[in-house]
Each structure stands twice: as C-alpha cells, then as structure tokens.
Amino acid sequence: MKLRNTHNPQALRQALRRKRQALSPQQQQQASAALLEQCQRLASFQQASHVALYLANDGELDPAQVIQHCWKAGKAVYLPVLHPFCAGNLLFMRYQADSLMIANRYGIAEPRLECPGLCPVGQLDMLFTPLVGFNQQGNRMGMGGGYYDRTLAPLKRQPANVEVVGLAHNCQQCDSLPVQPWDIPMHKIITPDKIFHFQSQ
Ligand SMILES: Nc1nc2c(c(=O)[nH]1)N(C=O)[C@@H](CNc1ccc(C(=O)N[C@@H](CCC(=O)O)C(=O)O)cc1)CN2
Numbered sequence: 086m087k088l089r090n091t092h093n094p095q096a097l098r099q100a101l102r103r104k105r106q107a108l109s110p111q112q113q114q115q116a117s118a119a120l121l122e123q124c125q126r127l128a129s130f131q132q133a134s135h136v137a138l139y140l141a142n143d144g145e146l147d148p149a150q151v152i153q154h155c156w157k158a159g160k161a162v163y164l165p166v167l168h169p170f171c172a173g174n175l176l177f178m179r180y181q182a183d184s185l186m187i188a189n190r191y192g193i194a195e196p197r198l199e200c201p202g203l204c205p206v207g208q209l210d211m212l213f214t215p216l217v218g219f220n221q222q223g224n225r226m227g228m229g230g231g232y233y234d235r236t237l238a239p240l241k242r243q244p245a246n247v248e249v250v251g252l253a254h255n256c257q258q259c260d261s262l263p264v265q266p267w268d269i270p271m272h273k274i275i276t277p278d279k280i281f282h283f284q285s286q
C-alpha cells in the first residue's frame with residue numbers, strides 16, 4: 086500500500102519509518118540477500134574499488150551481505166562517521182572486519198576516526214545511502230538530520246566521479262515526497278525488487 090496525502094513531512098517520515106520497522110526478521114533477511122543480487126547486476130558496482138555503505142538501523146535495508154561481498158572481492162569499504170567538529174556533516178572511514186567500533190549519539194556503531202582510514206567523498210567510487218522514503222524522480226527523504234545532504238552538497242558545485250545510490254525497501258517508495266532545495270538527488274535507487282536509474286554521474 087502506498088502512503089497518500091501525508092503532507093506533513095514529520096508525519097510522513099514517521100509513517101515510512103514504521104513501515105520498515107514492521108518488516109519481520111525473515112523479510113529483512115530476504116531483502117538483504119536480494120539487495121546483493123541487484124548490486125551484482127550493476128557494472129559500476131563490479132568495477133568500484135572504494136565503496137561507502139552503512140550499518141542498518143531502524144529497520145533500514147541491511148547492506149551487511151553487500152559489505153561481506155565487497156570484502157571478499159577486495160574492495161575498500163567505508164562507513165559514515167559523524168564529523169567531530171563540523172556539525173551535521175559526515176566523514177567516511179575505512180571499515181574492516183577488525184575495525185574498532187564506537188557507538189555514535191544515535192547508538193549506531195562507527196569505526197574509530199583515524200586520519201589514514203579517511204576517504205574524501207570525491208574519491209569514493211560508489212556511495213550507498215540509507216533512506217526513509219524515495220520518489221520516482223530519485224529524491225530521498227532521510228532521518229531528518231540533513232547529514233547526507235550537507236556532506237554531498239559540494240558535489241553540486243564540483244562534480245566528482247562518485248555514484249550516489251539510495252538503498253530502500255520496496256515499501257519506502259512514495260509519490261508525494263516533499264522535495265527541499267538542498268536535497269541531493271540520487272543517481273540510482275536500489276530496492277530488493279528493482280534498480281531505478283535516474284541520472285548518470
Ligand atoms: N544506518 C544509518 N547510519 C547513519 C545514518 C542513517 O540514516 N542510517 N545517518 C543519516 O543521516 C547518519 C546519522 N543520522 C541519524 C539521524 C537521526 C537518527 C535517529 O535515530 N533519530 C532519532 C532521534 C534520536 C535522538 O535525537 O536522540 C529519531 O528520529 O527517532 C539516527 C541517525 C549517519 N549514519
């Protein structure tokens with residue numbers, strides 16, 4: 086069922102979050118496996134060597150199997166880390182099986198910050214973002230912190246070769262998403278069932 090007439094962005098965010106939180110562990114597991122299959126169909130993913138992902142939280146589509154695949158394929162995996170000085174921004178820190186992890190203010194595990202493991206956004210080949218909702222035009226609604234929008238804003242002025250891909254459950258598609266001027270549209274959105282292609286990078 087698609088959500089309609091939810092004009093209040095906070096109410097829409099809550100409704101979309103509840104939908105993904107309601108998925109059973111078995112549905113999450115199936116979605117996670119289907120996500121890996123979809124990613125493997127993309128030439129840009131096969132060719133990528135520096136890939137940013139995330140650790141699933143709040144019912145998000147779980148990229149754990151994609152992370153495992155990347156490690157086996159010798160790709161460097163990065164996770165978002167809340168910027169220690171630049172409020173509202175993210176850094177991308179190398180993530181390995183033995184990385185020392187620390188919970189951030191939202192309780193999401195992050196690799197401990199160390200200069201050598203940092204990768205500037207422009208040097209990533211692919212950046213997969215979590216999202217709460219998306220529309221047919223490639224706009225995303227996130228958790229409401231503006232972290233990805235702020236961090237990706239420089240790409241508007243100074244385009245880089247990073248492909249920005251939103252990951253979502255099928256039930257997170259929403260026609261009536263409010264689009265803000267600062268929103269950064271996705272190049273692609275991948276759900277367990279489908280890859281949406283919006284723009285090449
Ligand atoms: N898995 C994952 N990692 C991520 C993000 C994300 O959306 N998902 N982020 C994407 O930006 C950044 C963190 N942003 C977040 C923003 C809000 C909440 C959150 O749970 N908010 C609570 C209020 C918590 C509080 O203020 O104490 C809520 O809205 O219920 C979580 C992450 C970086 N890492």
Ligand SMILES: Nc1ncnc2c1ncn2[C@@H]1O[C@H](COP(=O)(O)OP(=O)(O)OP(=O)(O)O)[C@@H](O)[C@H]1O
Nearest residue numbers: 225226227228229230231232233234235238265267
């Ligand atoms: N490029 C930017 N510069 C300054 N402020 C920004 C920028 N992008 C977003 N913001 C601010 O961040 C706040 C949250 O934005 P929004 O609701 O679009 O976040 P979101 O995309 O849902 O969250 P996230 O990106 O963390 O998943 C807004 O109040 C907005 O003013």
